[in-house]
Amino acid sequence: MTDFGENIRMAVEGLRANKIRAFLTMLGIIIGISSVIAIVSVGDALIGSVNDVFSKIGGNNIEVTVTSADADATLEMTDDLRIQDDTIEAFKARYPDIVKGVAVNATGGTVTTTDQLKNSSISLTGVNPDYFNVQNIQVKKGRLLNEEDVSGARSVIVLSETGAEKFFGKSDPIGKTLSVTGSGGDRVYTVIGTYRVDNGILSDSYSNQQAYIPVSTAAEDSGTSGYSFILVLTAQGTDTAAFAVKAGDFFSQYLPENSGAKIQSTSMQNMIQEMNSQLGTVSTGVSVIAGISLLVGGIGVMNIMLVSVSERTREIGIRKALGARNGTIRTQFLVESMIICLIGGIIGILLGGGFALIAGKFIGITVFPSFGAVATAVGFSMLIGLFFGSYPAAKAAKMNPIDALRYE
Amino acid sequence: MNPDSVIQLRNIVKRYNIGSENELEILHGISLDVRRGEFLAVVGASGSGKSTLMNIIGALDKPTEGSYILDGTDMDEVGDTQVSEIRNREIGFVFQNFNLIPRSTALKNVELPLMYAGVSRQERRERALSLLKTVEMSDRADHQPNELSGGQKQRIAIARAMANDPAVILADEPTGALDTKTGRLVMDLFHELNRETGATIVLITHNRELAAECDRIVTLSDGRITDISPGTGGYTDQEQENAS
Numbered sequence: 001m002t003d004f005g006e007n008i009r010m011a012v013e014g015l016r017a018n019k020i021r022a023f024l025t026m027l028g029i030i031i032g033i034s035s036v037i038a039i040v041s042v043g044d045a046l047i048g049s050v051n052d053v054f055s056k057i058g059g060n061n062i063e064v065t066v067t068s069a070d071a072d073a074t075l076e077m078t079d080d081l082r083i084q085d086d087t088i089e090a091f092k093a094r095y096p097d098i099v100k101g102v103a104v105n106a107t108g109g110t111v112t113t114t115d116q117l118k119n120s121s122i123s124l125t126g127v128n129p130d131y132f133n134v135q136n137i138q139v140k141k142g143r144l145l146n147e148e149d150v151s152g153a154r155s156v157i158v159l160s161e162t163g164a165e166k167f168f169g170k171s172d173p174i175g176k177t178l179s180v181t182g183s184g185g186d187r188v189y190t191v192i193g194t195y196r197v198d199n200g201i202l203s204d205s206y207s208n209q210q211a212y213i214p215v216s217t218a219a220e221d222s223g224t225s226g227y228s229f230i231l232v233l234t235a236q237g238t239d240t241a242a243f244a245v246k247a248g249d250f251f252s253q254y255l256p257e258n259s260g261a262k263i264q265s266t267s268m269q270n271m272i273q274e275m276n277s278q279l280g281t282v283s284t285g286v287s288v289i290a291g292i293s294l295l296v297g298g299i300g301v302m303n304i305m306l307v308s309v310s311e312r313t314r315e316i317g318i319r320k321a322l323g324a325r326n327g328t329i330r331t332q333f334l335v336e337s338m339i340i341c342l343i344g345g346i347i348g349i350l351l352g353g354g355f356a357l358i359a360g361k362f363i364g365i366t367v368f369p370s371f372g373a374v375a376t377a378v379g380f381s382m383l384i385g386l387f388f389g390s391y392p393a394a395k396a397a398k399m400n401p402i403d404a405l406r407y408e
Numbered sequence: 409m410n411p412d413s414v415i416q417l418r419n420i421v422k423r424y425n426i427g428s429e430n431e432l433e434i435l436h437g438i439s440l441d442v443r444r445g446e447f448l449a450v451v452g453a454s455g456s457g458k459s460t461l462m463n464i465i466g467a468l469d470k471p472t473e474g475s476y477i478l479d480g481t482d483m484d485e486v487g488d489t490q491v492s493e494i495r496n497r498e499i500g501f502v503f504q505n506f507n508l509i510p511r512s513t514a515l516k517n518v519e520l521p522l523m524y525a526g527v528s529r530q531e532r533r534e535r536a537l538s539l540l541k542t543v544e545m546s547d548r549a550d551h552q553p554n555e556l557s558g559g560q561k562q563r564i565a566i567a568r569a570m571a572n573d574p575a576v577i578l579a580d581e582p583t584g585a586l587d588t589k590t591g592r593l594v595m596d597l598f599h600e601l602n603r604e605t606g607a608t609i610v611l612i613t614h615n616r617e618l619a620a621e622c623d624r625i626v627t628l629s630d631g632r633i634t635d636i637s638p639g640t641g642g643y644t645d646q647e648q649e650n651a652s
């Protein structure tokens with residue numbers, strides 16, 4: 001017979017008498033549990049928000065890219081390899097119910113402004129009107145590019161909110177002009193609007209730095225025609241993975257024989273899966289590290305419990321003389337070992353939760369420490385205590401009382 | 409068999425290192441009966457086997473040969489769990505070096521045998537407080553052993569030994585670590601317990617004066633009982649004279 005509360009009280013008192021030692025012992029458990037909690041919480045939140053974002057902006061998108069057929073070789077990109085405007089028109093005509101838009105872009109390159117903020121560089125992307133829909137780019141002021149801008153190869157430009165502020169400060173940028181010097185010579189653009197991208201965690205600084213010009217204007221400057229990369233927006237409810245295959249087949253027909261190029265066509269579904277599996281790999285990696293540190297922590301706990309048993313040999317002898325059964329002694333030391341691990345686990349949970357919240361702030365996602373992970377961590381740390389405490393506890397339990405009492 | 413005997417030892421032999429070349433026989437066939445309510449002293453030189461005998465009486469150790477019946481139970485026939493129970497309920501140990509549990513208050517120390525006996529929290533607290541009162545240590549209930557003097561520790565240990573109202577209190581040189589005056593007070597406490605609660609006490613000592621105050625004195629030399637003689641039974645010479 002024994003009193004469980006009494007065991008807990010004794011264990012806590014023993015730990016308080018050796019605070020530093022107890023803390024050092026718990027360190028492995030703390031590191032292990034906190035990394036598991038942090039990674040699981042952040043990972044869950046990340047997967048959640050990535051899925052959220054993809055389904056909002058790109059669940060229906062297919063990326064079609066011209067790439068090298070041989071992964072080791074670099075592809076010399078020429079106009080006959082690029083996807084041309086009439087090919088895109090043919091594609092739209094072939095699948096009128098599925099294709100809701102095709103976003104194209106031509107890199108205008110990084111150019112230097114010559115009037116406002118001289119020598120400040122700006123990254124130009126030539127796009128068609130579909131591009132804004134497909135990429136979830138919203139107008140803030142003025143308007144975005146339209147068909148007339150493209151067909152007329154007009155010198156008009158859409159700046160990001162931050163870009164406009166950089167060049168024109170607080171004053172209204174619409175109608176203002178921006179002179180740039182690029183590969184195609186000097187050009188004066190008229191600002192027709194500003195935009196903002198709001199894609200949750202994907203709103204990186206890059207996507208808010210682009211300035212958009214008509215794709216035809218960019219082509220004029222670069223002297224090229226066609227696109228090595230297009231984005232196809234499909235109708236709601238399309239099986240994008242299956243349609244990606246069809247799109248790939250369609251554009252492949254237009255590639256010259258033995259060009260060394262191939263068409264790669266990927267749906268966002270594929271990408272979501274890819275991303276999830278990459279997150280899974282990261283989680284597995286961290287879990288392995290956490291597992292090792294829990295193992296090391298457990299061995300540390302076993303070591304300190306062996307020290308504790310041998311330090312308290314005499315006490316064990318006294319308890320046995322007073323009528324403690326072997327099982328009672330065993331329980332006492334198991335409880336102590338489990339409490340060490342439990343306290344370590346709780347500190348780990350708090351620490352890991354803290355890390356997760358801080359990491360969430362940095363990435364810009366809301367992180368809730370996962371309840372499942374917390375419950376598992378509590379259970380698992382007690383299990384570690386039980387497992388690694390059982391040998392020292394058994395050693396204490398089977399001590400001969402006379403030898404124990406005589407122990408100096 | 410004497411029905412009044414709490415302890416009945418017959419031809420107890422204890423050997424150590426059995427089967428090895430340094431096999432040692434420490435007790436060579438001890439036979440002894442202790443009556444219920446008796447205050448028995450065991451004296452003998454250091455190394456004569458007193459503690460070995462006490463460990464056997466206290467069920468901490470088993471004899472190599474011989475039979476031992478404690479309060480009607482043949483100790484040869486009990487298993488591990490029952491031995492723990494017997495130590496808990498039938499025996500109260502008092503050691504030379506007190507053997508209180510460190511970092512546990514006096515009260516918790518006295519409660520310990522009660523806890524192992526399965527007594528409820530409330531009940532064991534009450535019982536422990538009343539025991540502390542008996543040994544005049546009520547005001548030290550919340551003190552830890554390292555805050556107590558030797559004499560105070562031994563009083564706590566005696567209170568703890570009495571917790572489950574054992575059949576026998578075994579005290580192995582309980583005054584050995586105390587100065588004469590404190591030792592005297594502890595001795596008086598034993599006499600008081602023996603007289604007022606009828607506790608059976610086996611006192612091991614090599615102080616012949618203290619032994620002489622007991623009911624009977626057993627002398628042990630080299631693992632044999634060489635003398636059993638009556639003592640004064642706790643009465644001073646004056647009291648004895650008055651009584652006769």
Ligand SMILES: Nc1ncnc2c1ncn2[C@@H]1O[C@H](COP(=O)(O)OP(=O)(O)O)[C@@H](O)[C@H]1O
Binds near residue numbers: 424454457459460
């Ligand atoms: N575990 C043991 N192994 C071998 N010899 C022992 C052991 N325990 C006690 N002894 C020996 O038994 C003898 C009696 O010891 P003990 O009973 O402690 O004597 P006392 O209490 O009378 O001083 C001593 O010679 C001691 O060395």
Ligand SMILES: [Mg+2]
Binds near residue numbers: 458459460
């Ligand atoms: Mg001795």
